[in-house]
Amino acid sequence: MTQHETPSLNVQDQAAQGSVTETSSQKAAIQQDRSAKKVKPVVRGEKLRGAEKVARNPVKVIATDKPQRKPDWIRVRIPSTPRINEIKTKLRAHKLHTVCEEAACPNLGECFGGGTATFMIMGDICTRRCPFCDVAHGRPNPLDPDEPRHLATAIADMQLRYVVITSVDRDDLRDGGAQHFADCIAETRQRSDSIEIETLVPDFRGRMDVALDILEACPPDVFNHNLETVPRLYARARPGADYAWSLKLLKEFKRRAPDVVTKSGLMLGLGEENDEVIEVMKDLRAHDVDMLTLGQYLQPSRDHLPVERFVTPQEFEELGAIAESMGFKHVASGPMVRSSYHADLQAHGEKVS
Structure with missing residues (x-):
């Protein structure tokens, strides 16, 4: 019997009680159970967000009652300026998406205002359901063969x-x-001779060799794949992903393309311990990763994973110093740091926090 089933009375019990009626609490429990089972079907091209997106996740996300109050050191401003509007207009004209917009990045205003953006290819619908991410889930549309040219x-x-x-x-x-x-x-590269390109790739689950055969022949300048969190939290935060697989992807690409810089990043505040973060950093160095980013996780909506704690700027500095002592070529560690935040400065070794 499941936790939601109401035990049935036998004939003798019914006779003793005269009749059986559902209490209001029982009715509410039954209705809640029925609603939970009504998971919206996935239709090609339709975006699922929030509660609909994570409804099928093995580890359920309990929606928070209200937005979490941010500490003084977290300040997010998304201004509207002519430069930002100009970039958005050009993106729409070329039928392009940015992760800055789709993932509701807190640094959008700063990056767009400075004329930089992280382009998101292959559509704006993801086949995964990571409950920390604001990108929509669903059955994606076919690839647009003109997207490389538009980009x-x-x-x-x-x-x-x-x-x-x-x-x-x-x-x-x-x-x-x-x-x-x-x-x-x-x-x-054909249209911009001096361009530097960083790719932030998915894990190519079950397709590593095929994917790396292709990318080895046309490598970027920086190959980035984020571990996102510590292995203990993968089932909760990265359903469908595998910590060891992601590490192997980074190491295998570095083996194939030793001159290409490799990079990875973690979000802090999901419930990890600092000792676990340090162990992940050791794993990354053992897998020949050159660059590291550490930033604060911020809850995109009440239906996403809650922030378990806000890591202080001092802790970020301390973790960054530990990472540098391990031999990373560059470390960006701070509350507002994101994997692609000032990626150009990161790639050239300038301090970002």
Whole structure:
């Protein structure tokens, strides 16, 4: 008998009680159970967000009652300026998406205002349901074969010198989208000779060899894949992902392309302990990762994972110093740091926090 089932009375019990009626609390429990089972079907091209997105996750997310109060050191401002509106207009004209917008990044105003953006390819619907991420889940549409050309044209038009190309997870594709990444890299280099390209890739679950065969032939300048959190929290925060697999992806790409910088990042505040973070940093160095980012997790909505704690700037400094002592070529550690935040400065060894 499940926890939601109401035990039935036998004939003798019914006779003794005269009749059986459901109490209001029983009715509410039954209705709640029925509602929980009504998971919205996934329709191609339709976006699922919030509670609908995480309804099928094995570890359930309990919605918070109200927004969490942020400490004084977290200040998020998203201004509207002509430069920001200009970039958004160009992105829409070229049918492009940015992770800055789709993931509700707190640094959007600063990055857009400075003329930089992280482009998100292969659509805006992800096949994964990570409850920390604000990108929509669902059955993605087919790839747009013109997207590499549109992306390259937009980058040239915006006269960018450093770009980050990331994507949704595409578990529906045989190569996980690796060829589309390669096509975007090739088209961008063709139209912008001096461009530097960083790719923030998914884990290519079950397709590592195929994907790396493709990317090895058309490598970026920086190969980034985020571990996101400590292994103990993977079932809760990264359903469908595997910690050891992600580490192997980073190490295997470095083996194939030793001259390409490798990079990874963690969000803090999901319930990890600092000792666990240090162990992850050791694992990353053991797998030949060159660059590291550490930032504060912020809850996108009440239906996402709650912030377990706000890590202090001092702790970020201390963890950053430990990482540097381990031999990372560059470490960006601070509450507002994100994987792609000032990625150009990170790549050139400048301090970002």
